[in-house]
Amino acid sequence: MGKPVRPHAVPQGEGEVSFSPERTRDAIRSAAPGRFLLWLLSLVYSGAIEVRRRLYAAGMLPSSRLPVPVICFGNISAGGTGKTSTVIAAARELKQLGFKPAILLRGYGRKAPPRKLVLLDGPGEYDAAECGDEAVIIHNALKDLSIPVSVSADRAAAGRAAVEKLGCDILLMDDGFQHFALKRDRDIVIVNAAAPFHKDAPLPLGNLRERKAGLARAHMVIISHCERSTAAGLEELHAEIKKINPRAVVAESMHVPEHFIDARRRLPVPLATVKGKAASVISAIGDPDSFERNLRELGAGLEGIWRYPDHHRFTVEEIKALAAASGDRPVITTYKDFSRFPPSWETILRGPLYILSVRITFLCDGYRLMMDQLIPPGTSS
Numbered sequence: 001m002g003k004p005v006r007p008h009a010v011p012q013g014e015g016e017v018s019f020s021p022e023r024t025r026d027a028i029r030s031a032a033p034g035r036f037l038l039w040l041l042s043l044v045y046s047g048a049i050e051v052r053r054r055l056y057a058a059g060m061l062p063s064s065r066l067p068v069p070v071i072c073f074g075n076i077s078a079g080g081t082g083k084t085s086t087v088i089a090a091a092r093e094l095k096q097l098g099f100k101p102a103i104l105l106r107g108y109g110r111k112a113p114p115r116k117l118v119l120l121d122g123p124g125e126y127d128a129a130e131c132g133d134e135a136v137i138i139h140n141a142l143k144d145l146s147i148p149v150s151v152s153a154d155r156a157a158a159g160r161a162a163v164e165k166l167g168c169d170i171l172l173m174d175d176g177f178q179h180f181a182l183k184r185d186r187d188i189v190i191v192n193a194a195a196p197f198h199k200d201a202p203l204p205l206g207n208l209r210e211r212k213a214g215l216a217r218a219h220m221v222i223i224s225h226c227e228r229s230t231a232a233g234l235e236e237l238h239a240e241i242k243k244i245n246p247r248a249v250v251a252e253s254m255h256v257p258e259h260f261i262d263a264r265r266r267l268p269v270p271l272a273t274v275k276g277k278a279a280s281v282i283s284a285i286g287d288p289d290s291f292e293r294n295l296r297e298l299g300a301g302l303e304g305i306w307r308y309p310d311h312h313r314f315t316v317e318e319i320k321a322l323a324a325a326s327g328d329r330p331v332i333t334t335y336k337d338f339s340r341f342p343p344s345w346e347t348i349l350r351g352p353l354y355i356l357s358v359r360i361t362f363l364c365d366g367y368r369l370m371m372d373q374l375i376p377p378g379t380s381s
Helices: 022-028 032-057 083-096 133-145 155-166 212-217 231-244 288-297 316-326 366-374
Strands: 009-011 017-019 070-074 101-105 118-120 149-151 170-174 186-192 220-224 249-262 267-269 278-283 301-307 331-334 353-362
Touching (some): 083 101, 083 133, 083 186, 083 220, 101 133, 101 155, 133 149, 155 170, 186 366, 231 249, 278 288, 288 301
Parallel strands (some): 017 301, 070 186, 220 249, 278 301, 278 331
Antiparallel strands (some): 009 017, 118 149, 249 353
């Protein structure tokens, strides 16, 4: 992707350095003129999103209907909410119930033309540059159940291919809440309890992809990362959701670390492996704070923190810089980030590379509530 985006390096405690593009925005809005400029841009952005939505609703822009149920999993805000983990869990459950699901993805960050159709089906390996890192991650997580992933910016074409070529009978659209060109039967929105949407503003002043009133379109809202909130914070979030959308079904979930994967040996290792040890961490995800907090709670001493923009593809030069700063100490990353490492990483890094594996857990009757949304009415399953 060329040179890395590094607005500036900022010390974050003893021995820690973080590279974060969000700091540029923070610097702009730290002064009144900058905040006013971002506020104006937010008005323009959110207004354009609303006009576009109304044009689709009025039929002035075309929207396709597919012959099988389409379930959309989306966000109202940018950044990590745990959406991909939820989609993977939903697809596995549907497959085990006898359905033939497929995942629809836009293919964000890939080098191929946006509308190029790529079908990930079967046990083969696929190039993230061709189909996007999220497609590779989801395919690897689901290929044991032969659940295909269909990639194209034209989500209707991606869904049509999954139905006509692979015989799929239900489609899960990952990250499509603002994609109005494909009609869906259910909209499930995931919100992050650690970053309450109702206290945020639209891009670029804040992280909202549209005005919070857009949540009124959701059939279900899943509050993720409940482990990062307080009882009072969750109660406030429930009240805000009910105020905007009193008809929405609401569930809660947590993201729980399972184990690490030793990337060199391709084997799981216990979470206690990093306890009391100095480590470096590298990520290019929407919510690096939650990832880093997990590692600290596991007892890792984060001596170096390297953050890049979401979906960034790491270069050989960046991994060499990481190796030079880390020496023999472990480097920890996520599944998403590891899929974007250059193939030569193993010869560059001297210490072990650990990948944190996290599972989603629904609270109370959250699992049943989600499955009630997923399973088409009138089916025997």
